[in-house]
Amino acid sequence: MKALILLRLALASAWNRRYALGLTLLSITLAAALLLGVERLRAGAREGFSSALSGTDLVVGARGSHAHLLLYSVFRIGEPTPNLSWAAAQRIAAHPAVAWTVPISLGDAHRGFPVVGTQPDYFKRYQYGDAQALALTRGRLFDSLFEAVIGASVARELGYTLDQSIVLAHGSPELEGAEHRDKPFRVVGILAPTGTPVDRSVHISLASMEAIHVDWQGGMPLAGLSVPPELVRKFDLTPKTITAQLVGLKHRSDVFRLQRELNTAPGEALSAAMPGVVLDQLWQMLAAGERTLQAVSALVAAVSLAGLMAVILAGLDARRRELAILRSVGARPREVLALLIIEGLGITLAGCLLGLVLLQWAVWLGGAWLQSRFGIVVxxxxxxxxxxxxxxxxxxxxxxxxxxxxxxAYRLSLADGLSPRL
Structure with a gap:
């Protein structure tokens, strides 16, 4: 019975001071939403990073750092890695444990976006997130020379549509060199947003990648020689080297055995990297940033709770007579103590629940946008x-x-409350 009376008194007192407590409630609500939201974004960013390439068991390239290989071939970041010979790629594709392979050839760019030479199987085999496949929003896949399929970010930032004519340039996005103006490409397809590096890539066939370089040697155009597009088809457009090869196995249990076999194979030096393992290792390098975000959100929550304490303390002087009257009608000191604890605890609980509701509403409203734009799966x-x-x-x-x-409040004497000092 007394507990119910104390609860009613606490609610009445809080309503009487609703404006000051409302601001405190708002700050706790925002702090709780921020604390939980940062954690969800952190977990979502990690999951999105680790699953930027899913469904692929191995990424094979020339001997070198596994992290470097993944960063360049999957994320198009960093210095180019040494190339893998086409003969080695064919041997890997013919291995009894291999179900499928997809070659990737990098090295050119278009207005700051990397160009990826590959095969049509790339759009079926490349998966991200929870085994999600690439999809077209408009157009079709390339099936001929000088046709390109562009990512969603390329189309959005450059304002490209179907049948757009584009010119590729030699070199990485940071070091674009001479343009292949004599061999323009036509955009035939635009991919749906994925939140992965695919969004910022221009995809062409391996044959097209070879075609624009038939009159180049050593990374430079041959002086006095220019092969027009209509004559390019007369050349052998089989690639001699590629950047990397995505490999899918018939049985996932064979992954360690095949990785060891490729890493120690005689002849051409190869590196076989497991994407999930390497991406987790790369994410560990960002642990300091994770901890910083968590610390900032925790500090915001602490400041909000300090504000709650300040509001209750500031209101004590105004409530000394109120509390003394409660004492005079029979309320014990411990009941006054419980009354203020109920008020503070009630405001905190309400702020946490409202913060959770606010976060859930934000997730429902913006979750799909975060995944498609930034690859963050909330x-x-x-x-x-x-x-x-x-x-x-x-x-x-x-x-x-x-x-x-x-x-x-517990220590305030009854006389002090009835005769407050001015």
């Missing part, structure tokens, strides 16, 4: 165990923040 609507623990931490901190004002 977790489902129901909070996970870590989120419940963070909410419990906020509630516990709010309880501690309300103890100091409550203790001060």
């Amino acid at each position: 977790a489902g609507l129901w909070p996970g165990q870590d989120e419940w623990l963070r909410l419990a931490g906020i509630v516990a901190t709010g309880l501690l923040a309300s103890l100091l004002p409550a203790w001060r």
